[in-house]
Amino acid sequence: MNTQTILEYLSQLSANNNREWYHEHKKENKIATQEFEDLIGNLICGIGEFDPSVAHNVPKDLTFKLVRDTRFSHDKSPYNPAFRAHISSMGKLPVPVGYYIMIKPDGGTFLGGGLFADMFSNATAMVRDYINEHPTQWSDVINNPNFKKYFTVKGSALKNVPAGYDKDHPQAEYLKFKSWYLEYPVSDGEVLNDAEFLKKAIEIFKAMKPFNDLLNVALKDFKMPTR
Numbered sequence: 001m002n003t004q005t006i007l008e009y010l011s012q013l014s015a016n017n018n019r020e021w022y023h024e025h026k027k028e029n030k031i032a033t034q035e036f037e038d039l040i041g042n043l044i045c046g047i048g049e050f051d052p053s054v055a056h057n058v059p060k061d062l063t064f065k066l067v068r069d070t071r072f073s074h075d076k077s078p079y080n081p082a083f084r085a086h087i088s089s090m091g092k093l094p095v096p097v098g099y100y101i102m103i104k105p106d107g108g109t110f111l112g113g114g115l116f117a118d119m120f121s122n123a124t125a126m127v128r129d130y131i132n133e134h135p136t137q138w139s140d141v142i143n144n145p146n147f148k149k150y151f152t153v154k155g156s157a158l159k160n161v162p163a164g165y166d167k168d169h170p171q172a173e174y175l176k177f178k179s180w181y182l183e184y185p186v187s188d189g190e191v192l193n194d195a196e197f198l199k200k201a202i203e204i205f206k207a208m209k210p211f212n213d214l215l216n217v218a219l220k221d222f223k224m225p226t227r
Helices: 003-015 019-024 026-048 121-133 135-142 188-192 194-218
Strands: 083-087 099-103 110-115 180-185
Touching: 003 019, 003 026, 003 099, 003 188, 019 026, 026 083, 026 099, 026 194, 099 194, 110 194, 121 135, 121 194, 135 194, 180 194, 188 194
Parallel strands: none
Antiparallel strands: 083 099, 099 110, 110 180
């Protein structure tokens, strides 16, 4: 795995975000994509040491396309200059939640976890209900020193505690959330140090596992909507 190759290609794509350049540089795309898939393969092995549920995954099945959907966006640039992947027991689906990585030049790289998607109202309700019924368990996870060393819980939220929940609940602030996720930023310099970046990513993902586990218990009955 060569993270320099990954960053260099994405930087060039960012500077030349058009279909002509993209198609003229398919060779570079193929090489960078393979390097990213090699990184994901190494992450699967490392994560598999503490979370065997992800060990069966194939790297190329976990990645997302560079092509953007511009139909409803003011930004009409055709590509997202970022390599992204989600590693979970069910592959790259948003649920079960797992381990998310985005490599994007100029400080856009981060390691993530939790429930990013708040468009699934039933998933939001499931997590809210679980926090409501297990406030101590939630507190134990997010206040663990190893968790707090790296993360604060993020997510889109309502202004008030939603109807049906006690506004004086000990986890009232988190009951307002519609999604619950984690982001750990990584600098370009850190990404360029292949071995240390891989080691750090595995360390970060291990620290977020209890949070993911809690959400996955809450989401055990969730079914992805069918199209």
